[in-house]
C-alpha cells in the first residue's frame with residue numbers, strides 16, 4: 001500500500017505520504033538494539049514506498065559522546081542504509097524549541113518549577129510509569145515568594161490519553177496520575193527530549209513513528225504535547241527492545257558491543273530474525289544488497305513479536 005488515503009465526504013481524496021524516521025542519540029556506537037530500530041523503521045517506510053529520515057537526537061548535550069554521531073552515521077552507511085535528505089541535528093533547532101516553550105508559557109500551559117530533585121523525592125508522590133516519580137504539582141499554583149524557577153513544566157490533566165499502537169495494541173495513561181506535569185525545559189537549561197521529539201516529528205512531517213518500546217510510555221506525553229500545540233499525531237509502532245541475558249536493555253551502560261563492518265550481512269539477518277522475519281539461512285553469506293532486497297520484499301510488520309522486550313539472539 002503506497003498511500004494512506006482518507007476519503008472525505010465530498011469525494012476528494014487526500015493522500016498522505018508515508019514519512020518515517022530513525023532518531024539515534026549520539027551517546028555511543030550503534031549496537032544491535034539500535035540496529036533493530038533503524039532496520040524496522042526503514043523497512044516499514046521503504047516497503048510502503050515511504051520516505052525515511054535520520055535525525056540525530058543530540059539535544060541532551062551532557063550525555064553526548066564526541067565522535068559518536070559520526071560513528072553512527074558511518075555504521076548506518078556500512079550497513080546499507082540510505083536516508084532521504086540531510087540529517088537533522090536537534091542542536092540546530094534550539095531557537096525553534098525556545099519559541100515553542102515561549103508560546104506555551106504565554107498561553108499559561110507551561111509554568112516555572114522551583115523544586116529540587118530532593119524536594120520532589122521527599123514529597124508524598126507515586127512512582128511514575130517510566131520509573132521516576134510523579135510530579136505532585138507543587139509549583140502549579142505559582143511559586144512561593146523568594147523562589148526562582150529551575151525547570152519549566154507542561155500542565156497535564158486527568159483525562160485518559162490513549163492511542164492504538166500498530167504492534168502493542170491500545171496504550172492508555174492518565175498523565176496527571178501516571179506522570180504529573182512534565183519538564184520541557186530542564187534545570188540545566190537543556191530542552192527535554194519530550195519537547196524536541198514532538199517539535200521535530202511535526203516539523204519534519206513524520207507520519208509514522210517506528211521505534212523501540214522503551215519509548216512507549218513516553219508516547220501519551222508526546223500526544224498530549226502535540227494536542228497542546230495543534231499538531232497532527234503520527235501513527236506509532238513500538239518494536240521489542242533487545243535485552244541481554246540479564247534482561248537489561250542493550251546500551252552503552254550495559255556494555256552492548258558496537259557493530260562492526262566485518263559481519264554486516266549476518267548482523268542484518270540477526271536483526272531481521274529478532275523482528276520476527278524469516279530470512280533463508282544462506283542469506284548470512286549473501287552480499288548486503290541481496291539482504292536488503294530480500295528484506296524489502298518480505299517485510300511484514302505483523303510478524304514482529306508483540307512484546308516490549310526480547311533477549312538478543314545468540
Ligand SMILES: [Zn+2]
Nearest residue numbers: 113114115139
Ligand atoms: Zn515544583
